[in-house]
Every structure is written in structure tokens, then in C-alpha cells.
Amino acid sequence: MTNKFLAEYIGTLWLIIGGCGSAMISANYPELGIGVLGVSLAFGLSVLTMVYSIGPISGSHLNPAITIGLWVSGKFEGKDVPYYVLAQLLGAISGAALLYVILLGKPDVVIGSFAANGYGELSPGKYELPSAFLIEVIMSFMLIFIVLGATCELAPKGISGLSIGLGVTLIHLISIPITNTSVNPARSTSQAIFSETAAMEQLWLFWVAPLIGAIIAGLMFKILSMEIPE
Template sequence: MKKIIAEFVDTLWLVQGGSGSAVLAAGFPELGIGFVGVSLAFGLTVITIAYAIGHISGCHLNPAVSIGLWVVGRFDVKNVLPYVIAQVIGGIAGAAILFLIASGKPDFVIGGFAANGYAEHSPGGFSMTSALIIEVAMTFIFIFVILG
């Protein structure tokens, strides 16, 4: 049970630290942290939670890691579903907390809440095909690094 709680917490923290930086700190013209700051915030969030509770659950942080570790035989199949459920619930809880914080701003608009997308909803106007290719490629590298 400790491992499941740890996976809930690590995913919640990832949403808070990474997505929270994008929602709460990236957009200020003079002081905002921008794309580089958000990237660093995600990286620092992963490092801090890995050091804090990685020894408990392995700090998978997301279902792709749990599934990838299972596929290569380094994670027991009986743990995959509980980890994935904990990660999804942790992500939802993190997003809910972030929503409560961000919605306290007078000009808060739900449609602009850390939205990602493709085509006209992408900062670069990239297609869905481009989005899928980068998602698959970066997830592969992410899992490759973790397995290394």
C-alpha cells in the first residue's frame, strides 16, 4: 500500500511542480519563467520527488514508465494496474489542486488552463501527426533513459 500511495504522491507532485509552473509562473511578461523555466521546473520536480520517495515505489511518475518496465520484465504484472490507477488519480488530484489555486485569479479562463493541443491550439501550429510522432519518440527516449 505504501508503494501505491507513493505513486499517487509522485504524480500529484509532478503535476503541481511542472504544470503548476506553466499555469502560475510562465506567462508574466517581465518576470515569467517561459518555456525554459517550465522545462527546468519539470526536471527539478522529477529530481525532488525521486530523491524524496523513489526508494519506496521506484517513482515511476506515469503509466508509460510502469508499463515499459513491465514489458522488459523489470516490473511485476500484478503491480501494473494499481500503479497506473494511483498515477491517474494522483494526476487528477494534482490538477484539481492547481485548478483551485489558478481559479482564484480574477481573470481566470478555464479554456486557457494549461491547454496543449495541435494545429491552431499548438504554439507552433503542428499537426496531430507531428504531436503523435513526438509523443512516441520522447516517451521511447524517456523509458530508455529510465531503463538505463
Template sequence: METNTFSKFSAEFFGTLVLVLMGCGSAVIAGANGATGVGLLGISFAFGLSVVAMAYAIGHISGCHINPAISIGMVVAGRMKAKEAMVYIVAQILGALAGAGILLLIASGKEGYSLAVNGLGQNGYGDASPGNYSLQAGFVAETVFTFIFLFVIFGSTSSKNIHGGFAGISIGLSLVLIHIVGIMVTGVSVNPARSIGPGLLVGGIAATQLWLFIAAPILGSVLSAVVWRYALERK
């Protein structure tokens, strides 16, 4: 039975909400609690496990994109119609804003929390980078990491892949790997919605730097889709 548009919209909304709430929440709530914090490795796994969980929760409904870069990549790869992708992208951005909003409500319940100081796990480069990496480094990292992420997604979800039932695991673990390597560069986005949600609520430099976390992931996804469609899975 074909899933209707509202169901797909709802799935992408709630899936992205969970990704932002749990992924960014791990950084804001659990990541910096001194000796009891989960650390960078824990944050990396929080993002990856969120994708794994949602892949098996909503994958059969919408495909579990929960990322505009994935939806755009699917269009370029010929796996999705542009009109449907637009519905997905709207749902993803709204879901990310909702997830960031819930995180803010929870985090602000702790005495001493400051949105300006503690943030919501937003991405950044230059002075806003966790490791003070430059704009150029951030753009290259986000483009290449998104390329790799989409590469794994295309391969894992290919009709030719006999292990397709494990796609959620491979995709989630690839996101963990990307975070382990790149979290100090930009905090890792590879997902415009994931950056837009926290970035808009935090405002300031986080909002002015959003262009990179929209442009670079989209560029990486398009490049990956072109390579996959015309070089690797040519008919």
C-alpha cells in the same frame, strides 16, 4: 523490508500530484506573467526538477514511476509484474487529477483567470498545439520523446550502472531536455497521467485529443523496453 502495496500506491499518487501541480503550474501561474514569467525554459526545468525531487523522495518506496508509460515499459522490460503496474497506473491517474484540481483552485484565485482560455497546462495538437503542429507531428514527437525518456530510465536504473545513485538527476535532466525541444509541439506529455489530469478538467478539445497522449507515450515506452531488453541488455 518490502514496501507494501498501499505505501507504493500512496507514493505514486503523491508523486504524480506534485509533478502535475508543479510542472503544469509553472506554465499556468508562472509561465506567462509577461516580463516576470519563467518562460519555456523555466517550464521545462519545472517538470524536470519535479521528477528529480520525487525520485529522491519516493524512489525508495515505489521506484518513482509517476507515469503510466514507465510502469508499462517496466512490465515489458521484465522489471515489474502487470498486476502491480495496474495499481501504479490507478494511483498515477488519481494523483494527476488531484494535482490538476489543486492547480485549478489556485489559478482561479486570480481575477480574470478562465479555465477555457488559460487552461491547466494541457497538451494538444493542431489548433491546440502551442506552435500549431499537426497531429502527425505530435504523434511522432510523443512516441520518439517517450522512447528516449524510457531509454534513459532503463540505463540509469540498470543494475549494471555503477552510477545508479545519480539516476534521479539523469532522468530529470532528460525530461528537461525533452521539454526544451518539444514543448512547442504538444506541450510535451510523454506521460498519459500528466495529460489526463489537466485534459479531463479542462474538457473540450483537450479531452477529445487525450487519445494521442495516451497511445503515443505507451507505444514509445513499449518500443524502448523491447529495444533495451532484447538488443542492449540481453543476457
């Protein structure tokens, strides 16, 4: 379990540095300004690179919602869930802490929202709670459904990382304007800790909605799998 724990820790740390780092450092850089498309790709590429590097070790979950969804579907052992979630949380917080230190190296830095997730005044597009809740449930459902489909035994071998990475990119392209895209409680927790906004007060949503989506996806895929021939 130690090697899996360490792999999930490093992988989730990389997800935060790659995805959230691009949002905080590159997205608003005057000469670059990668914008929503660039940030979406950064999250997708962060996941894709980890699927191919630590996938053989831990499965490259990087996300408590994915771990829960796999457990519900019967593809992951319940006894390992707490260890994976802890590794993901520690990795995400470590990644956010490193980004915080890096940002402090800029004399006129404004920490602000720190790429945290939110609704209402904390939503990039000022979307209210019902919209934020619904989009997070839907996007989390689709993320876990994509992961389950891409990694099932009958799926084409060797391209699961590409499928999952592109899925993550598409999810961010859709939902960044609404919640800044969570679909990952560890990602949301790590950013809320360092944010100078009320992100911590809204963090509950970015645990509840992704886990609901994950559970529904796990159950749905479990039902569909019954129809797959041996």
C-alpha cells in the same frame, strides 16, 4: 502495496503542481515569465525531487508509460501495473484540481487550455497530428530508455535522479512547441479534464503515442540487456 500506491499518488500530484503549475502560473507572469526553459526545468526538477524522495518506496514512476515500459522490459511485475496506473491517474487529477482551485483565486483568471496537450489548433506551434504523434512516440521512447539505463544494475549509483530529471528537462525543451509535451498519459488526462478547449477529444493521442514509445523502449532495452555481462 499501500505505501507504494500512496507514494505514486503523492509523486504524480507533485509532478502536476510543479510542472503544470509553473506553466499556468509562472510562465506568463509579467515580471517573471519563465518561458519554455523555466517550464522544462520545473518538470525536470519535479521528477528529480521525487526520484530521491519516493524512489526507494515505489521507484518513482509517476507515469503510466514508464510503468508499462518497465513491465515490458521485465523490470516490473505485471500484477502491480493496474495499481500504479490508478495511483498516477488519481494523483495527477488531484494535482490538477488543486491548481484549478488556486487559479480561481485570481479575479480575472482565464482557464483556457490549462496547460493541456494537443495538436492542430491546440498545438503551441500549430503542428498537425502526424508531427504530434511522431514526437510523442520518440520522446516517450527516449524517456523510458533513459529511465531503464539510469536504473540498471551497472549504472553509476546515486545519480539516476539527476540523469532522469535532466532527460525530462531536455524532452520538454524539444517538444513543448509541438504538443506542449505529454509523454505521460496521466499528466495529459488530468489537464484535459479542466481545460476549456477540445483537449479531451485529442486525449487518445497522448495515451496511444506514449505507450507505443514505452513498449518499443522496453523491448529494445530487454534485447540490449542480453548483451550485458554478468
